[in-house]
Amino acid sequence: MIKLQDITEEELLYGSLACAGCGGIIALRMALKVLGKNTVLVLPAGCLMATCGFFPQMAVNVPLVSTAFPSTPSTVSGLVAGLKVKGKEDITVLGVAGDGGTADIGLQALSGSVERGENFVYICYDNEAYMNTGGQRSSETPYGAWTTTTPVGRNKMWEDKPKKDLLRILAAHNIPYAARTSISHPREYMDSVRKAKETKGPAVIHVLAPCPSGWGTDTSKTVELARLAVETGIWEMAEYENGKYKVTKIIKNRKPVKEYIKAQGRYRHLPDEEIEKMQKQVDEYWKAMS
Amino acid sequence: MGFIPNKLSDLPAGAAFEGGHPTTHTGNWRIFKPVLNKDKCRNCLLCWIFCPEAVIKKGSDNVEITYDFCKGCGICANECPTKAIEMVKEG
Numbered sequence: 413m414i415k416l417q418d419i420t421e422e423e424l425l426y427g428s429l430a431c432a433g434c435g436g437i438i439a440l441r442m443a444l445k446v447l448g449k450n451t452v453l454v455l456p457a458g459c460l461m462a463t464c465g466f467f468p469q470m471a472v473n474v475p476l477v478s479t480a481f482p483s484t485p486s487t488v489s490g491l492v493a494g495l496k497v498k499g500k501e502d503i504t505v506l507g508v509a510g511d512g513g514t515a516d517i518g519l520q521a522l523s524g525s526v527e528r529g530e531n532f533v534y535i536c537y538d539n540e541a542y543m544n545t546g547g548q549r550s551s552e553t554p555y556g557a558w559t560t561t562t563p564v565g566r567n568k569m570w571e572d573k574p575k576k577d578l579l580r581i582l583a584a585h586n587i588p589y590a591a592r593t594s595i596s597h598p599r600e601y602m603d604s605v606r607k608a609k610e611t612k613g614p615a616v617i618h619v620l621a622p623c624p625s626g627w628g629t630d631t632s633k634t635v636e637l638a639r640l641a642v643e644t645g646i647w648e649m650a651e652y653e654n655g656k657y658k659v660t661k662i663i664k665n666r667k668p669v670k671e672y673i674k675a676q677g678r679y680r681h682l683p684d685e686e687i688e689k690m691q692k693q694v695d696e697y698w699k700a701m702s
Numbered sequence: 703m704g705f706i707p708n709k710l711s712d713l714p715a716g717a718a719f720e721g722g723h724p725t726t727h728t729g730n731w732r733i734f735k736p737v738l739n740k741d742k743c744r745n746c747l748l749c750w751i752f753c754p755e756a757v758i759k760k761g762s763d764n765v766e767i768t769y770d771f772c773k774g775c776g777i778c779a780n781e782c783p784t785k786a787i788e789m790v791k792e793g
């Protein structure tokens with residue numbers, strides 16, 4: 413596994429206009445450290461585009477193509493084809509989109525690019541809602557969470573559906589490499605990015621990237637919360653490679669789900685029996701996986 | 703650190719452009735400032751890898767924090783295993 417001491421000092425992302433403590437920025441910075449300067453980045457509408465590549469701001473130090481909300485994988489495909497014609501196949505084409513841009517509006521394009529077997533790296537930074545437009549739900553918003561379109565109030569309309577399982581959707585495409593990982597585990601995450609780069613063909617990484625503004629958490633807790641999601645068993649670290657689904661981190665003594673839920677404003681309304689229900693679901697999931 | 707454009711032609715244009723044009727010193731957003739106690743730093747590099755703003759620098763014995771782009775999020779202080787970083791209110 414990658415050692416922190418060996419990771420380059422070269423910074424390819426700084427000066428973004430993201431909120432203090434943004435998990436998405438951490439995800440992109442770490443990825444660029446592994447991929448290096450010989451990379452072309454594609455960003456769609458979303459927080460990273462709005463805070464890193466909005467005229468005249470340009471916080472990433474690799475060429476950037478900004479594209480429409482549903483089109484990241486399509487733009488990636490076009491760049492891969494263009495670079496092939498130019499004989500520049502050594503350049504990594506990297507698409508980075510949010511959970512909305514990936515699991516909702518970009519899913520069809522992603523499915524197409526993966527199915528065509530093109531050679532690219534794609535990262536979905538998951539902050540579990542449409543954060544750039546003020547925090548509407550996405551299909552990656554977890555059960556029980558408040559968003560502006562799942563308001564709590566008297567009618568208790570908090571999110572009532574589970575997260576869409578992106579890794580298993582990709583596994584169903586028999587993708588060469590896909591991973592579910594977290595910014596709280598930089599070595600594991602950056603190792604996944606390295607593997608994705610080395611993969612000949614499509615490689616997709618789904619990385620948990622907390623958003624202090626949308627989750628109602630202190631800016632200093634971004635990494636701690638991502639770690640808690642893993643340690644409570646809510647966020648399973650896993651890989652799909654060579655046709656096999658593999659859990660990459662087995663947590664021996666899982667922390668209570670309640671610890672993770674109670675630490676966030678977006679779950680403030682949630683009654684204890686709902687948290688117990690979530691705990692039961694997590695326990696059942698891990699029992700089935702073991 | 704960072705390239706601040708002086709004239710119009712320095713600025714990126716269009717939907718595809720070259721990298722590297724941060725135009726705002728986001729350090730002035732800061733309310734709390736991370737202050738490093740060098741004696742406590744074990745150079746584990748956790749703060750360095752987690753800092754969203756890339757303002758912590760590697761050094762031979764300890765890391766060093768620069769402030770032009772530090773937003774004062776406090777992740778470095780929260781993650782430091784030896785509590786070598788303290789968040790101090792900006793004056």
Ligand SMILES: Cc1ncc(C[n+]2csc(CCOP(=O)(O)OP(=O)(O)O)c2C)c(N)n1
Pocket residue numbers: 436457458459460480481482509510511512513514539541542543544545550
């Ligand atoms: C076709 C289209 N619909 C809606 C929008 C408005 N829009 C811009 S960013 C965004 C949300 C993006 O959410 P996500 O992909 O999760 O990224 P995040 O902002 O959370 O980083 C929306 C709805 C748009 N730009 N284009």
Ligand code: SF4
Pocket residue numbers: 429430431432433434435436437459463539543544622623624625626
């Ligand atoms: S709203 Fe959330 S995801 Fe968007 S820039 Fe702020 S912290 Fe990052």
Ligand code: SF4
Pocket residue numbers: 738742743744745746747748749750764765781782783784785786787
């Ligand atoms: S996390 Fe703490 S001990 Fe580790 S390098 Fe940073 S300041 Fe030093």
Ligand code: SF4
Pocket residue numbers: 736752753754755756757758767771772773774775776777778779
């Ligand atoms: S306070 Fe935040 S931005 Fe400033 S050095 Fe620490 S981690 Fe980096």
Ligand SMILES: [Mg+2]
Pocket residue numbers: 510511512537538539540541542543
């Ligand atoms: Mg999102």
